[in-house]
Amino acid sequence: xxxxxxxxxxxxxxxxxxxxxxxxxxxxxxxxxxxxxxxxxxxxxxxxxxxxxxxxxxxxxxxxxxxxxxxxxxxxxxxxxxxxxxxxxxxxxxxxxxxxxxxxxxxxxxxxxxx
Amino acid sequence: xxxxxxxxxxxxxxxxxxxxxxxxxxxxxxxxxxxxxxxxxxxxxxxxxxxxxxxxxxxxxxxxxxxxxxxxxxxxxxxxxxxxxxxxxxxxxxxxxxxxxxxxxxxxxxxxxxxx
Numbered sequence: 408x409x410x411x412x413x414x415x416x417x418x419x420x421x422x423x424x425x426x427x428x429x430x431x432x433x434x435x436x437x438x439x440x441x442x443x444x445x446x447x448x449x450x451x452x453x454x455x456x457x458x459x460x461x462x463x464x465x466x467x468x469x470x471x472x473x474x475x476x477x478x479x480x481x482x483x484x485x486x487x488x489x490x491x492x493x494x495x496x497x498x499x500x501x502x503x504x505x506x507x508x509x510x511x512x513x514x515x516x517x518x519x520x521x522x
Numbered sequence: 523x524x525x526x527x528x529x530x531x532x533x534x535x536x537x538x539x540x541x542x543x544x545x546x547x548x549x550x551x552x553x554x555x556x557x558x559x560x561x562x563x564x565x566x567x568x569x570x571x572x573x574x575x576x577x578x579x580x581x582x583x584x585x586x587x588x589x590x591x592x593x594x595x596x597x598x599x600x601x602x603x604x605x606x607x608x609x610x611x612x613x614x615x616x617x618x619x620x621x622x623x624x625x626x627x628x629x630x631x632x633x634x635x636x637x638x
Contacts, residue, residue: 453629
């Protein structure tokens with residue numbers, strides 16, 4: 408069964424520093440997609456970044472990058488130069504080709520950026 | 523930009539009522555999804571649909587049904603609301619993924635439903 412694990416319920420980071428949010432996944436499928444979403448306190452889910460299982464390079468989107476280690480089945484999100492507006496809940500998720508476009512989510516990490 | 527609109531941000535209903543949550547997307551996406559979100563449990567898939575009049579059960583379909591009569595609209599129905607269905611409900615839509623699961627889901631703002 409597919410499973411996404413986020414082991415950090417909460418994280419603190421100082422403004423302007425980098426932070427890494429951990430995510431591991433469990434699958435035997437060779438083809439899959441990994442996603443990170445941000446959920447501010449207002450509730451909407453915002454798509455941040457995508458990594459395909461066959462992608463050779465780590466995905467980057469502005470201040471977000473994904474540290475993809477396929478052999479370890481990990482897909483950690485790195486946020487550089489943290490800003491106060493980055494304070495939110497962050498979810499790791501995955502789509503398996505065998506899952507028919509279904510997205511499975513981890514339980515999330517609450518990030519708090521401090522001055 | 524993709525726009526997914528949920529009919530209500532907040533909703534209060536009574537046990538036993540039939541409750542309808544509506545979701546509309548404006549990007550001609552084939553796939554639509556309903557999730558519920560509870561603290562410590564993340565998002566759990568209730569139902570999804572790949573096409574008009576098609577529906578498939580997700581991980582927690584009990585107590586819910588869905589309707590997709592038009593491509594842009596996906597409705598979640600609580601047949602007889604119970605207090606354990608108090609939750610945040612999120613609707614999402616996406617294009618069909620290729621073999622590499624590469625299409626992100628785009629979410630609405632959510633409906634906070636309270637069943638009294």
